[in-house]
């Protein structure tokens with residue numbers, strides 16, 4: 001197999017540079033605060049109870065049932081836990097097998113940029129062709145007319161992401177209406193990356209593909225427990241789709257990793273039973289977002305609105321004429337603070353003079369980060 005010539009991830013490069021310069025790392029997206037102790041205790045219990053051998057290939061049945069109950073509670077959608085849910089080693093892997101199952105050589109997949117960096121390589125692995133479309137700037141709305149114009153007989157799928165990394169934007173009712181119109185007219189699948197489903201602010205509720213029965217049979221929806229329970233190192237997620245699509249995904253999954261960490265699945269099944277365990281994350285993170293925004297209110301950064309995820313976009317056009325890559329490098333080397341240049345989320349390296357920051361950090365880190373960001377004047 002010819003491995004495509006993938007770029008080194010900007011997250012790896014930035015984290016290495018941050019380490020080298022002893023910089024605070026607001027680049028890569030992971031929480032600095034501890035994950036819930038109750039969930040750790042559930043894992044210990046599951047291990048002591050003996051759930052230490054291979055799990056069922058599609059996932060522990062108790063976890064699939066708990067997910068189906070959660071979806072019923074949140075989205076009033078009835079799922080068959082045996083045939084519509086597959087437990088995966090993380091959200092990225094859920095995206096990977098979704099694309100592997102749908103894409104053949106030469107098939108086109110529409111992605112909306114700025115986009116999470118793995119979408120393109122995952123499309124290229126099965127020799128698909130990414131078709132990037134830039135979100136409108138500065139509001140990051142989807143240019144639906146352009147999306148429709150770019151659909152060809154080769155278009156197999158569109159990847160959507162809500163809440164959106166890196167902009168923090170949430171898709172709205174009218175966006176889903178556009179998707180319904182698209183699937184009504186074209187044989188296209190939607191891969192919906194909803195890993196930040198439980199991080200929404202300002203009273204906004206996460207709108208999911210699962211809220212729209214008309215879209216369900218055309219979609220694969222990907223989730224991540226790492227994001228929902230602040231344990232990105234666990235790499236456990238799941239995908240939801242129609243019975244026929246899940247059947248295909250299972251064929252791939254059973255022959256790639258076969259199954260996922262068993263004790264953690266048992267623990268998650270127990271932990272999901274209490275909705276507050278996943279519903280409280282938004283409030284915790286909104287306080288952090290607001291703390292950093294308040295600290296930077298009187299700065300020269302342009303703070304773009306962000307209603308979800310633990311990322312925000314900060315514009316520096318009033319501070320420097322440098323490119324976003326140069327600016328973020330200077331932030332690391334001279335001001336000891338790491339961020340991600342937004343141009344890395346664009347195929348054309350479009351530079352809007354923005355850096356992405358992750359605010360899922362302890363309060364003292366955020367206070368120190370604000371000082372360091374403001375020291376660049």
Ligand SMILES: Cc1ncc(COP(=O)(O)O)c(C=O)c1O
Pocket residue numbers: 029089090091092093116161165193195223224225226227232235236237
């Ligand atoms: C938009 C998006 N999708 C998927 C993932 C991957 O999720 P996981 O860590 O569960 O593989 C991430 C992680 O940063 C992400 O930001």
